[in-house]
Amino acid sequence: MINVGIVGGTGYTGVELLRLLCKHPQAKVSVITSRAEAGIPVSDLYPNLRGHVDLCFSEPDVEALGKCDVVFFATPHGVAQNLMPALMATGTRVIDLSADFRIRDAELWAHWYDQAHGCPELISEAVYGLPENNRAAIKSARLVACPGCYPTAAQLGLLPLLENELVDPTGLIISAASGASGAGRQAKVGMLLTENSGSFKAYGVSGHRHLPEIEQALHDAQPAAAVPAAVTFVPHLLPMVRGIHVTSYARALNPDTLPDLQRVFEERYVDEPFVDVLPEGQVPETRSVKGSNMCRISVCQPQGRDTIVILSVIDNLTKGASGQAIQNMNIMFGFEESAGLDVVALLP
Numbered sequence: 001m002i003n004v005g006i007v008g009g010t011g012y013t014g015v016e017l018l019r020l021l022c023k024h025p026q027a028k029v030s031v032i033t034s035r036a037e038a039g040i041p042v043s044d045l046y047p048n049l050r051g052h053v054d055l056c057f058s059e060p061d062v063e064a065l066g067k068c069d070v071v072f073f074a075t076p077h078g079v080a081q082n083l084m085p086a087l088m089a090t091g092t093r094v095i096d097l098s099a100d101f102r103i104r105d106a107e108l109w110a111h112w113y114d115q116a117h118g119c120p121e122l123i124s125e126a127v128y129g130l131p132e133n134n135r136a137a138i139k140s141a142r143l144v145a146c147p148g149c150y151p152t153a154a155q156l157g158l159l160p161l162l163e164n165e166l167v168d169p170t171g172l173i174i175s176a177a178s179g180a181s182g183a184g185r186q187a188k189v190g191m192l193l194t195e196n197s198g199s200f201k202a203y204g205v206s207g208h209r210h211l212p213e214i215e216q217a218l219h220d221a222q223p224a225a226a227v228p229a230a231v232t233f234v235p236h237l238l239p240m241v242r243g244i245h246v247t248s249y250a251r252a253l254n255p256d257t258l259p260d261l262q263r264v265f266e267e268r269y270v271d272e273p274f275v276d277v278l279p280e281g282q283v284p285e286t287r288s289v290k291g292s293n294m295c296r297i298s299v300c301q302p303q304g305r306d307t308i309v310i311l312s313v314i315d316n317l318t319k320g321a322s323g324q325a326i327q328n329m330n331i332m333f334g335f336e337e338s339a340g341l342d343v344v345a346l347l348p
Ligand SMILES: NC(=O)C1=CN([C@@H]2O[C@H](COP(=O)(O)OP(=O)(O)OC[C@H]3O[C@@H](n4cnc5c(N)ncnc54)[C@H](OP(=O)(O)O)[C@@H]3O)[C@@H](O)[C@H]2O)C=CC1
Pocket: 007, 008, 009, 010, 011, 012, 013, 014, 033, 034, 035, 036, 037, 060, 073, 074, 075, 076, 077, 079, 097, 098, 099, 147, 148, 149, 181, 182, 183, 184, 185, 186, 316, 317, 320, 321
């Protein structure tokens, strides 16, 4: 049994970590932090955890966290990077759900996140935590940077095409939509029920901070990588709580010699416990992954034309954040990859 610490336990990804970890056969949460709720029992704030989590929130404290085998950061960007040097000096391993260590170029990070990076010296050590692409490096990592929610769904949809050099990497279009829990628990007017229920809109059209992360990952996916991947990424806000739906469009490089795409996807993910390629002709729904760590994908070539359409859905809080973080923990500690994650989606 390993001891787990969570920094940022009152947020949506923090409480999702607790929901899953309290049933994990080989991990026990022993420290859970919140500055605002320090001293309060977890079950007072989250009654679904009553009888499952017998802990109080505490102030973030490096000494207490350093006694854990692994610490999850479920904090806004800019937080993990400041605590990281002291925490890693204790020898504990770290899984960061925030964006702090996802982008290899510290200046690019500073540009998109509008602040200087507080710990550039550890960026090169961080391993990007998309298990479907990086399992071997995750296993031995001391610091794992979990992918963002949109980047997870977008990459899983596009990787098979880019890895096989089937599509033009410079003309990728990713149209994505997320439920409101993607924005976190902090009060924001735009996230009020009265502001977004019964309505649908795009945001971040001129530039969203997930763009450089997606481009970096898709560029890495190409074997030759001669041309940088260039993506048009447009996120939307869906009037629901959980779920991400991504529609990606990619133009075939050689439409006349395209292989059977359904087979390409099925073969790419045949051994993946958390990627489900749907049978030809079916489309994925967000409700089919709600509360689960699954990504469901379908691929289609409408009218046999040059543009390939890939649909991918995840739960932003599970495969898009906390479930994927636990999947990474399982890999790092040599546990069954699906330990604690064998959850069937909640439908209806
Ligand atoms: N929501 C989602 O779908 C996804 C989120 N992420 C990322 O995961 C991270 C957490 O997201 P989410 O759970 O939505 O965020 P929330 O805003 O819901 O929660 C943030 C948590 O961090 C704590 N916190 C805030 N500031 C600090 C600080 N300076 N020091 C220590 N703790 C702090 C808060 O508690 P307190 O202030 O009391 O200490 C709270 O528990 C973010 O980086 C987010 O971008 C990634 C993928 C998907």
